[in-house]
Amino acid sequence: MNRRGEKFGKWLVSGPPILYLLLFFAIPALIMVLASFRSAGEFGGLAPLIDDAGKPDLNVESYVRFFTEPVYAQVFVKSFMYALATTLICLLIAYPLATLIAKSAKKHRDLLLLLVILPFWSNFLIRVYAWMIVLGPQAALARTVNGVLGWMGIGPVSLLFSAFAVLVCLVYVHLPFMVLPLYANLEKHDQALLDAAQDLGANGWQRFWRITFPLSLPGVYAGAALVFIPALGIFAIPDILGGPNDSLIGNVIKQQFLETRDWPFGSVLSIVLTVAALALAGLAAWVGARSTSREASGA
Amino acid sequence: MKRALALLFCLAALPALAKDTLNLYNWNNYIAPETIKRFEELCKCEVKQTYYSDNEELLAKLAAGAKGYDILVPTSNAVTPLIKGGQLKPIDKTKLTNLKNIDAKYMNTSFDQDNKYSVPYAMSTTILGYNAEKMKELGLPTDTWAVIFEPKYLEKVKGKVTVLDSSSELFAAALKYLGYSANDTDEKHWKEAADLIKRAKPYWAAFNASSYIKELTVGNIWLAHGYSNDIFQANLDAQAAGRKFQILQGMPKEGAVLAVDNMVIHKDAPRPDLALQFMNFMLEGKNSAELTNLIGSGNPNTDAVKYIKPALLKNPAIFPDAGVAAKLEQLKDLTSAQRKLRGKMWTEIKASR
Amino acid sequence: MPSGQTRSQVRVQNRPRNRHSALLWTAAIAGYAFLYLPLVIVVVYSFNDSRLNAEWVGFTLDWYRKLAHNEEMQQAAANSLIIAFMTSLVATSLGTMAGVAMHKYKLRLLPILVLTPIAIPEILMGVSLLIFFVLLDFSLGLVSVTLAHIAFCIGFVAIVVRSRLAGMDESLTEAARDCGASPWQSFRYVTLPLIMPGVIAGALMAFTLSIDDFVITFFTAGAGTVTLPLQIYSMIKIAVTPEVNAVSTLLMLLTLVLIVIATKLSPSLLRSNQEN
Numbered sequence: 027m028n029r030r031g032e033k034f035g036k037w038l039v040s041g042p043p044i045l046y047l048l049l050f051f052a053i054p055a056l057i058m059v060l061a062s063f064r065s066a067g068e069f070g071g072l073a074p075l076i077d078d079a080g081k082p083d084l085n086v087e088s089y090v091r092f093f094t095e096p097v098y099a100q101v102f103v104k105s106f107m108y109a110l111a112t113t114l115i116c117l118l119i120a121y122p123l124a125t126l127i128a129k130s131a132k133k134h135r136d137l138l139l140l141l142v143i144l145p146f147w148s149n150f151l152i153r154v155y156a157w158m159i160v161l162g163p164q165a166a167l168a169r170t171v172n173g174v175l176g177w178m179g180i181g182p183v184s185l186l187f188s189a190f191a192v193l194v195c196l197v198y199v200h201l202p203f204m205v206l207p208l209y210a211n212l213e214k215h216d217q218a219l220l221d222a223a224q225d226l227g228a229n230g231w232q233r234f235w236r237i238t239f240p241l242s243l244p245g246v247y248a249g250a251a252l253v254f255i256p257a258l259g260i261f262a263i264p265d266i267l268g269g270p271n272d273s274l275i276g277n278v279i280k281q282q283f284l285e286t287r288d289w290p291f292g293s294v295l296s297i298v299l300t301v302a303a304l305a306l307a308g309l310a311a312w313v314g315a316r317s318t319s320r321e322a323s324g325a
Numbered sequence: 326m327k328r329a330l331a332l333l334f335c336l337a338a339l340p341a342l343a344k345d346t347l348n349l350y351n352w353n354n355y356i357a358p359e360t361i362k363r364f365e366e367l368c369k370c371e372v373k374q375t376y377y378s379d380n381e382e383l384l385a386k387l388a389a390g391a392k393g394y395d396i397l398v399p400t401s402n403a404v405t406p407l408i409k410g411g412q413l414k415p416i417d418k419t420k421l422t423n424l425k426n427i428d429a430k431y432m433n434t435s436f437d438q439d440n441k442y443s444v445p446y447a448m449s450t451t452i453l454g455y456n457a458e459k460m461k462e463l464g465l466p467t468d469t470w471a472v473i474f475e476p477k478y479l480e481k482v483k484g485k486v487t488v489l490d491s492s493s494e495l496f497a498a499a500l501k502y503l504g505y506s507a508n509d510t511d512e513k514h515w516k517e518a519a520d521l522i523k524r525a526k527p528y529w530a531a532f533n534a535s536s537y538i539k540e541l542t543v544g545n546i547w548l549a550h551g552y553s554n555d556i557f558q559a560n561l562d563a564q565a566a567g568r569k570f571q572i573l574q575g576m577p578k579e580g581a582v583l584a585v586d587n588m589v590i591h592k593d594a595p596r597p598d599l600a601l602q603f604m605n606f607m608l609e610g611k612n613s614a615e616l617t618n619l620i621g622s623g624n625p626n627t628d629a630v631k632y633i634k635p636a637l638l639k640n641p642a643i644f645p646d647a648g649v650a651a652k653l654e655q656l657k658d659l660t661s662a663q664r665k666l667r668g669k670m671w672t673e674i675k676a677s678r
Numbered sequence: 679m680p681s682g683q684t685r686s687q688v689r690v691q692n693r694p695r696n697r698h699s700a701l702l703w704t705a706a707i708a709g710y711a712f713l714y715l716p717l718v719i720v721v722v723y724s725f726n727d728s729r730l731n732a733e734w735v736g737f738t739l740d741w742y743r744k745l746a747h748n749e750e751m752q753q754a755a756a757n758s759l760i761i762a763f764m765t766s767l768v769a770t771s772l773g774t775m776a777g778v779a780m781h782k783y784k785l786r787l788l789p790i791l792v793l794t795p796i797a798i799p800e801i802l803m804g805v806s807l808l809i810f811f812v813l814l815d816f817s818l819g820l821v822s823v824t825l826a827h828i829a830f831c832i833g834f835v836a837i838v839v840r841s842r843l844a845g846m847d848e849s850l851t852e853a854a855r856d857c858g859a860s861p862w863q864s865f866r867y868v869t870l871p872l873i874m875p876g877v878i879a880g881a882l883m884a885f886t887l888s889i890d891d892f893v894i895t896f897f898t899a900g901a902g903t904v905t906l907p908l909q910i911y912s913m914i915k916i917a918v919t920p921e922v923n924a925v926s927t928l929l930m931l932l933t934l935v936l937i938v939i940a941t942k943l944s945p946s947l948l949r950s951n952q953e954n
Contacts, residue, residue, distance in 0.1 A: 035861055040779035040788055043772040043832055047791040050829040054806035055798065068661050069406035071388030097673050104676075119712065122705030129702075136941060139882070140934065141710070145717040146886045147933050148926035149910050151918060156716035156723070158536060159732065163545050184484050186545070187531040201713065202886065203834070206879035210842045213875045241845070248841035252796070252834060252883075259799040262892075265490065266536055270526050273675035279799050284381035285492060286668035287388075287406075287661070289805070296802040303797035304790070348901040353912035373902040374750070376912030386897060389805050390812030393901030535914045539732035558917070559730070566728050566735045620916075 062088055062293035070287040088290040092298065098278065102299070105275040109257040112196040116204040116253050117246065119197070124208035124245075125238075128215070139209065143202050150199070154266050157195050161185040161267075187269045195263045200256070204249035211245025212238075247314055255303045275299060345370035347599040350394040352586075353378065355447070357615040364606050370599055387412050392593040395600040400584045401436040402493075404443050405658040407589065413442040414590040420601040423608035426628040431585060436655070443587035444604055447616055448623030450653060451494050451582040452642060453575035454538075454556035459485075459547040467575035470502035473550055474521055479528035487540070488550040490532035492671040493656055494582060495522060498550060501579045507654045510663055519670045523677050532675070541572055552584075553642045557621030574642035580652030585625065617643070724923030731920045741920040745928070748921065754904040755929050757820060758889050761905060765827040765888040770881040772828070773835025777876070778869070780836065781843040792837070795830040803830065804897030811898065818900030826898045827888040834887065835880030842876030889933075 063084045065073040077083050092098055127138045145153070160167060163184060172182040185191060215238065223233050239246075261276030275295065282292030345368070349356075353376040361372050375394070377383045380403035387397075388410070399407060407413050418424060424444065431445045455467050463481045465472050472478045473486055488495055497507035499518035509515075530546060531537070540546040542559045549556075553574055560572040588607065590600045606612055610628030617624045617633050623643050624633065637643055645653065659667060727736035745751060776792050779785060795803065807826050811818060850872070854864040870877075892907040899908060906929070910922050 036779070036783050039775050040783065040785060043776035043779070043836070044788055044791060046772055047795070047829065047832060050807070050810075050825055051795050051803075052791060054810035055794070055803070057809055058802055058806040066661050066665075067388070067410070069410040069658075070384050071410070095669065097669070097676050100676050101672065119709050122702055123709035125702060126706035139878070140937065142713065143882050143886055144930060144934060145713055145720075147889055147930045148717065148720050149906060149922060150890045150892070151907075151910055151914065152720050152922055152926055153716050155536070155539075155731070155918060156719040158539070159719055159723070160715060162543075162732075164543070164733075184530065186540075187484075187487075187533075198712070198716065201709075203883060206883055207838045207841055207876075210838050210876040210879040211844075214842070214846075214872075244841040244844035248837050251793075251837060255793075255797045258797070266533075267531075269531055270529050270675070271678060273532075273672075276799060277675070278672055280801055281492075281668060281671065283385055283801050283805060284379065285671075286664045287381070287384065288665055288668060291665070293802065296799045299799060300794060300797045304793060307793060307797075346902070350901065352916075354916045375899070375901055375904060376908065377896075378912045378915050382896065385805065386808065389808040389897065391808060391818060391897075391900075392812075393818065538917070539730045542730050543732040545732075552915075555916070562728065562730050562917075566733070 058289075058293045059297060062290050062297055064290050066288045066290055072289055088288075088294040091291060092294050098275075098295065101273065101275050101278055102302070105258055108193065108196060108274060109254050111193060112200055112257045113204075113250050113254040115193070115197045116200050117249065120201060120204035120208055120249065124205050124212050127205075127209050128212035135213075139206075142205050146202055150262070151266075153198070154195055154263060157191070157198065158186060158267055161191050161194070186267060189269065189272055191267045191269075192264055192272050195267060196257055196260065199260075199263070200253040203252040203256070207248035207252060208242065208245045211242050211248070215241055243314060247310060250310070251307055255307065258299060258303055345596065345599060347372045347596055347603055348393060348395045348594075349374045349398075349603070350383065350396065350591075351376060351398045354620065355398065355586075355616065357619045360607075360612050360615045363612070364603060367606065368599060368602055372603075387591070392591065393595065394591045395594040395596050396603060397589050397591055398446055398586050399443075399589060400586050400656075401434065401443075402656045402658045404436050404587055404589060408437060408442055412592055414592045414594060414597055415441050416444065416590065416604070417601060421605050421608060423605050423628075426608050426610060426613075426626050428625050428627050431625040434655070435657070437587075443589045444608065445625040446586045446588050446607065447613075448583060448585045448625060450553045450576070450623070450642060450645070451489070451498070451551070451584065452553055452556070453577060454541055454549045454551045454559060454572055455575055456541065456544060456547040456570050457573045458570040465548075467573070468578050470498050470577045470579055472548065473529075474499065474502055474525045476524065476528065479525060482548055483528045484530050485545075485547040486529050486549070487531050487533045487537040487546055488529055489537075490534045492667055495532075495550070496667065497582045497654075497656060498577075501577070501581065501654075504579070507580070507582055508657045510659070512666065515667070515670060519674055522674055526674065526677065542566070542568070544568065544570065554620050554622050557640075557643065574640075576642055576645065576649055578652075580654065583623075583653040583655050585655060720923050721927050724920050724927050726920050726923075729919050730917050731923065741924045744921050745924045750904065751906075751909060751921065751925055754906045754909040755925055757904060758906040759929070759933070761820060761824050761827060762885050762889040764824050765831055766881050766885040768824075769828045769831035769884040769888075770835050770877060773832045773880055773884070774839050774873070774877050776832060776836035777839025777843065777880075778865075778873070780840045781846075792833045794833075796833045796837075800830075800891075800893035801897075804894040807894065808897040818898060819903050822898045822900065823895050823903065823905065826894050827891060830894065831884035831887050834883045835877070838880045838883070839873055839876045842873050842879075846872060889929075 061072055063086065064075065065083055065085065065087070067073045073083050075083060123142065127135055130138055159165060162168060163186065168185045171185065175183065219237055220233050223237055259276045259279070261274065261280045264272045264274050264277055279292055279295045279299070282288045282295060347370055349372055351374055365372055380400050383397060383399060384403055384406060387407070421444065427445050432440055437443045453467060453472065460467050465478055465481060473488060479486065496515065496518050499521050500507050500509050500514060503514070503517055503521065505514050537546060537549045537551055538555045538559050541549050542563050556572060556574045563570065563572050588604050590597055594600055608626065610626055611632050613624055613626040614629040614632030616622055617629065617637060621637060621643055630638065641649065723731055723734070724741060725737050725739065726734055727738040727740070776788055780789055780792070811822050816822060851864050851868050854868045859867070890907060892911050895905050895908055899905065906925065910918060913922065
């Protein structure tokens, strides 16, 4: 294929998604990036771009506020911790699930996959309410836990309205987004490799850790990205079943757009969140690329 | 043949498409279905409802430029930014023959002088909801904000209390308890209120505006800071479910927030004529009473009294007597600078341990 | 080698059962149990004779009866399904293209364009799209919502497709080209079947994200546009009655049936390459 054909192919494949995202994402997003440099409207929304004196209303007040008031950074750190915990727990639960589906007979695979995603076609809110019932103080789970704790001499704890409830729900809501990418990767693993390793004397754990897991890393990174990044910005779960200390950055951002009506500051917080998330994703990708190349050249 | 049939279908559907539509942007379950049906018969039009669950959601959407709505139902403190932001169409009061039905004390307020843009619709108060049996058992008062702010009371209900997840409502309750006006804007008083809240926070189960009613009704929560309509409903549900306790409304003696919701017309309303017709219809006592009978909301319409169930009329949380009414305040909107300060204090409260 | 069987299939037949499969099975079953526990509650509580639906009171079919008369809710459910199917279709196509492009070519703009909608808080995206549509005087309705959904779903599909392609053997595509296949043919008959599990995974994710979206839908919906999440979230401060459980249960079943029918109608599209 000649150079020009190659270039044409490149634009043919990448063109449509780029155009779509430029139009329906980048341009609207740039409007809000500009908003982060403007002032809040007195009654809501944004102040006019050109004020009465004919001067453009641009400033960095909102950015200065973010960097001089430490409480926002605190909430950011808390959100990172929650998102990280959610990602790791999702990985632990999703891996066996995805492996089972990938290893199943062809005719079962589609059904098993659909069964994973089926619960998520019910509404988010009633799934969270269902968890409130499961974690409620009068339900079996709480009574068992408190029974055990009582036997150990510790006072009763509430499973609901707590960090535990928020974490359980976060994991639940994000689980399919870890299972699906992992499955897509594990499905292509050739059983022959593992059989050869078994022939050479490797036990189950060694086969997993030195063959399966490294090969599945792209799937792990994809799943981690699709769980960690959205989990950073979530607000509905703490709102519904979080305790008084479980406010996350998503809640603070929502508050800026609604109660406080400070769109510029809300934009600043959103931009910081987005940039941080992208930076982490980029860092993870870089680390991943370096370790695979090191393995390829060294091991 | 197929084409002819298709054309016939289209023509048959045309009259339905051409039907007049009134676009009502309202809180969910804030108008009785019978009322809507009756209006649709009267005006030979279709009423399309879309919903929001918070004034702020309404404000944000309109501030970004959304249109297509005829009637909106904002609370008074949301009417102010809408008026000042030029989002509303003035009302032609000559078309509102039933306007005289509204109690004079809810008309011509500082939110909309002369009622140029808005007409009162329904009301509620933000009070205490409690499990009657538990509170009696623990010997706790139910007519003062102290019970959600003072550690000496909170100790007995630790982890069984929720407060609303709204900075304006919670600050208003704190300010009232401290003896100030709910609309006090003195930064020192706000600091006092914030400290009061932070001191009480460790005893609360959650800041919650969405699921506290469920928890109160099943007995997982014993005391809640909430809206009078919801608490009224909670008791109906508790009795219907056969629970052994009652959920009662507690009006704090220090006073509380009164929320008056109003009907307004959006500046770009496609059918302002239908909107005015709807407003006048809802100003009739019979129609206004249907909502009160449905959800236990307060009613500013004097003509509605004869249609409201007697049990509701006797309920002091829905129809407070003059003494209590004097201590109720409507929340005013804050300036941008005040909102930013409040927002910062709220985030600090949420982040404090 | 016996005909009709791949090398790995032959091996598996001759291998003793893996000692660790018991552990794998237990962990996987536990995973499914975790996924289905709330769902069982959702379905069971759709028959609960309690408006607030916080505890089991008694059995009733009333809520399903109410739903049968509730045109608003039905319309909302129908709208949600339509939007989700359209979103899934377009987002999967565009996302697959993006995933393939990111794997094959060294692009700098596309990865950022693809990843940022996932990172950006929904409320910012919703407000910005609303402002954008208003600026263009684009009327708000089902179309504006669908366009918005596609925008944030493309990234999910692209990332999964790219991860599926990672480390994929280029020799197959090269061999096809050597045999004279055009770029489209080598994509359609070699690459596409290989990435199909990734494409399906992406499509399922896009569908799920769209059918459950609230924030972005709230801002980009027009007057009179209802989707199920909009309907349900507006009930959040009053009472999310068992009618919502009922409509969710029915919607899940309907979607499952539709998808099963779709797979039966186009088996060649969804079977992976190994069976050919």
